Amino acid sequence: MGAMTNVERAMSALRQMIFAGELTPGSDHLETELAERLGMSRTPVREAALMLQAQGLVEMRPRRGIRISPVSAQDMSDIYDILTELESLAAARAAEAGYSDTDLETLAKAIADMDAALDADDLRAWADADDRFHRELVRLGRNARLSMIVSVMRDQVRRARATTLFIRPKPAKSNADHRIVLQAIADGDVSRAHDTHHAHRRAARDMLVALLDKHQFHGL
Amino acid sequence: MGAMTNVERAMSALRQMIFAGELTPGSDHLETELAERLGMSRTPVREAALMLQAQGLVEMRPRRGIRISPVSAQDMSDIYDILTELESLAAARAAEAGYSDTDLETLAKAIADMDAALDADDLRAWADADDRFHRELVRLGRNARLSMIVSVMRDQVRRARATTLFIRPKPAKSNADHRIVLQAIADGDVSRAHDTHHAHRRAARDMLVALLDKHQFHGL
DNA sequence: GTATGCGTCTGTGTATACATTAATGGATGC
DNA sequence: GCATCCATTAATGTATACACAGACGCATAC
Incomplete structure (x- = not known):
C-alpha cells in the first residue's frame, strides 16, 4: 500500500499485535514463524525486532525466539x-x-x-x-x-x-x-x-x- | 576472541570509531564500505547500525548511507x-x-x-x-x-x-x-x-x- | 533413579544474490 | 543559459542459502 518498506510494515504490525494482546507478554516467537505470519522473509522481521528490542518491547534471545517483554x-x-x-x-x-x-x-x-x-x-x-x-x-x-x-x-x-x-x-x-x-x-x-x-x-x-x-x- | 557475535563486534567497533573521531559527525558511510572496513558482510553491519540508530548515534538514510549524527x-x-x-x-x-x-x-x-x-x-x-x-x-x-x-x-x-x-x-x-x-x-x-x-x-x-x-x- | 555424555536437529547468525529505487549526469527543448 | 526529462547506475531492501551452535532427548553408567 504506499511507499512503505517491509521493515516498517513489520514494525507497525508487531506493535499492533502486541498492543492488541495478540502476542501476549512473556510469549516466545520464532523469527520464521513471525515472518510467515507477516508474509515476508526473516530479514525485515529480524530488523524490526531489533528496533523493537531497542525500545524495550521485545527481547531477542538466541534459540529462544523473540520474547514479548513482560511488564511487571x-x-x-x-x-x-x-x-x-x-x-x-x-x-x-x-x-x-x-x-x-x-x-x-x-x-x-x-x-x-x-x-x-x-x-x-x-x-x-x-x-x-x-x-x-x-x-x-x-x-x-x-x-x-x-x-x-x-x-x-x-x-x-x-x-x-x-x-x-x-x-x-x-x-x-x-x-x-x-x-x-x-x-x-x-x-x-x-x-x-x-x-x-x-x-x-x-x-x-x-x-x-x-x-x-x-x-x-x-x-x- | 570469545563468543562474540559479529553484530556485537560491529557495534563496539563503530562506537569506538565514533568516539575516537575516526568517523566524524556529519559524515556519510555506505554499508558496503563499513562492512569491508570491519571485515564482515553487510548484514551484521546493518543490524549494528540499526541499533546505533535507535540510540541516536547514527542515522540511516536510503541511498545516502549511514550518517554519523551531528550533535548541535x-x-x-x-x-x-x-x-x-x-x-x-x-x-x-x-x-x-x-x-x-x-x-x-x-x-x-x-x-x-x-x-x-x-x-x-x-x-x-x-x-x-x-x-x-x-x-x-x-x-x-x-x-x-x-x-x-x-x-x-x-x-x-x-x-x-x-x-x-x-x-x-x-x-x-x-x-x-x-x-x-x-x-x-x-x-x-x-x-x-x-x-x-x-x-x-x-x-x-x-x-x-x-x-x-x-x-x-x-x-x- | 539419577547423572552424564553424545548425537541429532532446529533456529539463528551471516554471507550472498537479486530486485528495486532514487540520485546523477547528460541530452534536449525552450 | 536554464530547466526538464530520461537513462544509467549504484546503494539499499529483501530473499535465500548455509554453517554453526545450543537445546533436547536418549542411551548408558553408576
Whole structure:
C-alpha cells in the first residue's frame, strides 16, 4: 500500500499485535514463524525486532525466539517515575516558551474532550484525549529526544492500561490538574507548571502501583 | 576472541570509531564500505547500525548511507536537561533506599579519585572518575530503564567532551557538590540529594552551553 | 533413579544474490 | 543559459542459502 518498506510494515504490525494482546507478554516467537505470519522473509522481521528490542518491547534471545517483554508492577513504577520527571520538565519548558492561546489550543481541546468523555462515561475516549494532552504537552516542551523517550515509555504503559483502565477509579479529579497546568503554561509560570504536573503524575503513579499490587499483578 | 557475535563486534567497533573521531559527525558511510572496513558482510553491519540508530548515534538514510549524527549546541542543551532530571531522580531514589557506607564506597572512591586527578592536573583521569561517579549514582537509583536512557544520553555527551574538556574552566568546585550528594544519600535526605544534584547538573549545563555558544560551536 | 555424555536437529547468525529505487549526469527543448 | 526529462547506475531492501551452535532427548553408567 504506499511507499512503505517491509521493515516498517513489520514494525507497525508487531506493535499492533502486541498492543492488541495478540502476542501476549512473556510469549516466545520464532523469527520464521513471525515472518510467515507477516508474509515476508526473516530479514525485515529480524530488523524490526531489533528496533523493537531497542525500545524495550521485545527481547531477542538466541534459540529462544523473540520474547514479548513482560511488564511487571516494578517496571510500571520505574516507567512512571521517568514519565513524571520528563513530562514535568516539558511542562516547565513549555511555560518558559511563552506560547499564545492559539498555540495552546490543542491542549485546551484535549481537556474539553476529556470532560466530554467523562460526562458520556466513555473511558476509551477519555484515555484517548488524555493521551493527546500528554503528547502535546511534551511536544510543546521542544526537546526532540525527550519526546522520543516519553513516547517509548508511554508505549509500555499503554499495554498495562488496557487492563487498568476499567478497574481504576474514574479519573474525575484529573482534569482539574490539567487545567492548572494549562493555565500555568499560558501565564508563563514555570514552577507552577512543573510542580502541578509533577504532583499529578506522582499521584497517578501511586494510584496505579497500588492498584497493580492489590490485584496481584505480577506481570503483564 | 570469545563468543562474540559479529553484530556485537560491529557495534563496539563503530562506537569506538565514533568516539575516537575516526568517523566524524556529519559524515556519510555506505554499508558496503563499513562492512569491508570491519571485515564482515553487510548484514551484521546493518543490524549494528540499526541499533546505533535507535540510540541516536547514527542515522540511516536510503541511498545516502549511514550518517554519523551531528550533535548541535541545542542537542547538548536538550540532553543535559534530560540528564539533569533523571540523575536527580536517581539521587533521590538512592537516598530513599537507605544504603550503608559500604554500599556507597564506590561513590566515595570516585570522589577521592577526582580530587587526586585535580591535584595531579590530569583532566582525563578526572573525567573518568566523574563518569564513574555519575554512573554509580544512577545505578544506586535502581531503575534499569533510567540507567539505560542515561547511558545512551551520556554517550552523546561523551563525544562533545573530547572538545570541551580542555577549554572549560577547571572543575574545582564540582567535588563539593558531589560530597554533599553523597552525604545526603548516606543520611537518607531525599530532597537534599535531589536538589543538590539538580543544581549541580543545571550549572554544568549552563556552563557548557555558554561555552559552546561562545566558541561558535554549531555542530560536532 | 539419577547423572552424564553424545548425537541429532532446529533456529539463528551471516554471507550472498537479486530486485528495486532514487540520485546523477547528460541530452534536449525552450 | 536554464530547466526538464530520461537513462544509467549504484546503494539499499529483501530473499535465500548455509554453517554453526545450543537445546533436547536418549542411551548408558553408576
